[in-house]
Amino acid sequence: MDSEQFREFGKAAVDYIADYFDTIRDRPVLHSVQPGYLEELLPKEVPRTGETWQTVLRDVDKLIQPGITHWHHPNFHGYFAAANSFPAIVGEMMSAGFTSIGVNWMASPAYTELEMVMMDWLAKLLNLPEIFLNSSNGPGGGVLQGSASETTLLCLLTSRERKIQELQTENPDLKVEDILGKLVAYSSDQSNSSIERSGLLGAMPMRLLPSDSTGKLRGSTLLEAIKADKEKGLIPCYVVACLGTTPTCSFDDLSELGPICEEEKVWLHVDAAYAGAAFACPEYRHLMKGVEFVDSFNFNPHKWMLVNYDCSAMWLKDARCLIDSFNVDRIYLKHNKLPDIPEYRHWQIPLGRRLRAMKLWFVLRIYGVEGIQKYIRGHISQAKYFEKLVRSDSRFEVVTSILGLVCFRLQDDSSTQKLLDKLVERGKLFLIAATFDKKRVIRFAVCSRYSEKRDMDFAWNEILLVADSVVPKRKRKFNHSHYLLEENICFSDSLKIKRKMLCEPLPFTKDL
Ligand SMILES: *Cc1c(COP(=O)(O)O)cnc(C)c1O
Numbered sequence: 001m002d003s004e005q006f007r008e009f010g011k012a013a014v015d016y017i018a019d020y021f022d023t024i025r026d027r028p029v030l031h032s033v034q035p036g037y038l039e040e041l042l043p044k045e046v047p048r049t050g051e052t053w054q055t056v057l058r059d060v061d062k063l064i065q066p067g068i069t070h071w072h073h074p075n076f077h078g079y080f081a082a083a084n085s086f087p088a089i090v091g092e093m094m095s096a097g098f099t100s101i102g103v104n105w106m107a108s109p110a111y112t113e114l115e116m117v118m119m120d121w122l123a124k125l126l127n128l129p130e131i132f133l134n135s136s137n138g139p140g141g142g143v144l145q146g147s148a149s150e151t152t153l154l155c156l157l158t159s160r161e162r163k164i165q166e167l168q169t170e171n172p173d174l175k176v177e178d179i180l181g182k183l184v185a186y187s188s189d190q191s192n193s194s195i196e197r198s199g200l201l202g203a204m205p206m207r208l209l210p211s212d213s214t215g216k217l218r219g220s221t222l223l224e225a226i227k228a229d230k231e232k233g234l235i236p237c238y239v240v241a242c243l244g245t246t247p248t249c250s251f252d253d254l255s256e257l258g259p260i261c262e263e264e265k266v267w268l269h270v271d272a273a274y275a276g277a278a279f280a281c282p283e284y285r286h287l288m289k290g291v292e293f294v295d296s297f298n299f300n301p302h303k304w305m306l307v308n309y310d311c312s313a314m315w316l317k318d319a320r321c322l323i324d325s326f327n328v329d330r331i332y333l334k335h336n337k338l339p340d341i342p343e344y345r346h347w348q349i350p351l352g353r354r355l356r357a358m359k360l361w362f363v364l365r366i367y368g369v370e371g372i373q374k375y376i377r378g379h380i381s382q383a384k385y386f387e388k389l390v391r392s393d394s395r396f397e398v399v400t401s402i403l404g405l406v407c408f409r410l411q412d413d414s415s416t417q418k419l420l421d422k423l424v425e426r427g428k429l430f431l432i433a434a435t436f437d438k439k440r441v442i443r444f445a446v447c448s449r450y451s452e453k454r455d456m457d458f459a460w461n462e463i464l465l466v467a468d469s470v471v472p473k474r475k476r477k478f479n480h481s482h483y484l485l486e487e488n489i490c491f492s493d494s495l496k497i498k499r500k501m502l503c504e505p506l507p508f509t510k511d512l
Contacts, residue, residue: 009053033066081404099354102352156202183204185238187242188217246274268293276313386446407441413439
């Protein structure tokens with residue numbers, strides 16, 4: 001393919017993506033395929049002779065598109081948001097355009113230096129303590145990783161190194177083997193599955209301690225567990241606090257956990273994968289009170305800050321332990337430049353690095369602080385509105401509601417699950433379940449960049465319609481429910497028409 005063809009192909013692909021987003025609202029939120037659908041549709045081998053890009057792009061529409069779950073659809077309320085925006089998509093393309101492999105500063109200085117500055121921009125946007133900045137005088141700093149999961153694992157491995165160093169300084173005769181089998185890590189039973197996995201991958205038992213009735217890990221629970229382990233001769237090493245848990249977005253109290261970790265010389269890591277983005281708005285920063293205690297802090301711009309996957313931001317108060325843990329210098333990686341610039345390969349698992357900071361740079365500049373705040377506040381106010389709708393019907397209970405996530409249920413687990421199953425089966429909304437305080441709840445997360453207040457009405461009407469078949473009797477607190485119900489019927493009819501349209505290819509592919 002020459003550059004002329006690339007121009008045509010690239011422009012056509014951008015048109016395709018733009019058309020996709022222009023029509024996303026008219027698509028069913030869920031894919032329409034069965035497991036194994038694609039194997040039957042694709043040839044068994046690489047084509048003998050090369051094909052045209054037009055054929056390939058047409059197949060994207062015909063074969064791939066039906067197998068996509070539309071995370072950016074305004075009726076997608078599962079999991080958490082998967083960030084996305086046009087500046088980020090272009091940033092991703094530009095980064096692919098350069099494709100150096102940033103093994104060190106020399107391999108492409110802009111890779112390292114743009115990332116250094118972007119991490120400082122982000123830290124300031126969230127108002128994190130100065131000590132985390134790359135530009136601060138201390139040994140702290142920030143780096144981009146691919147995922148929160150990697151970050152949790154990296155910090156676990158780093159905490160292990162720090163613990164070994166600390167114990168060997170106290171007692172130089174102590175052997176590493178004598179320490180390794182005794183290290184223990186802690187998090188709450190509400191923490192993300194990736195936390196438990198980091199313990200498995202890093203060969204450090206991860207104790208999932210019981211959270212309280214609001215989903216928080218209490219200091220007293222942690223302290224008890226630490227004491228019990230010490231009595232058994234074990235060595236407490238690592239704690240993962242959650243700011244915004246996956247089931248219900250609950251927040252551990254850092255000002256409670258922090259002093260305990262400091263006292264016990266335990267590494268305190270923060271997983272704020274989803275909720276961290278909210279700290280761009282000053283009114284939510286009270287939720288990270290005590291952040292000055294933490295050793296490492298992580299959030300995912302790829303969740304709620306408009307930067308598409310993958311882009312996970314990690315800061316450390318003291319990066320030296322991390323760097324020492326993973327530093328294997330070989331002659332082919334050495335160069336004589338600038339010792340005070342980080343060699344980010346020591347901060348991560350892979351050797352190579354891509355220019356992840358480009359998409360972040362594009363998003364931060366094109367949205368600006370105000371644009372990002374407006375986006376986050378918009379989602380939160382929609383969630384608040386949805387919460388109000390749920391509270392208007394006495395058959396429902398709002399179990400938790402914070403930031404862009406509302407968790408609700410019917411009277412019991414079985415009707416709640418039935419409601420969810422029916423909703424997903426109808427395919428107009430996508431939602432998932434969680435367990436909280438031993439109860440089954442339905443999670444409703446505002447996810448799409450295109451989400452509006454009317455989508456909350458649409459979702460609520462759909463939920464009401466289905467709830468009527470699960471729990472027939474309805475007591476209304478607000479008398480506007482009737483009107484909403486009628487609107488719902490119109491809406492479903494127009495949706496049927498729209499669905500028919502969907503079988504047609506996107507405008508772009510028709511022209512090919
Ligand atoms: C999504 C999520 C994770 C996992 O994030 P990845 O970047 O996919 O590894 C971890 N913790 C919380 C709270 C999350 O919401």
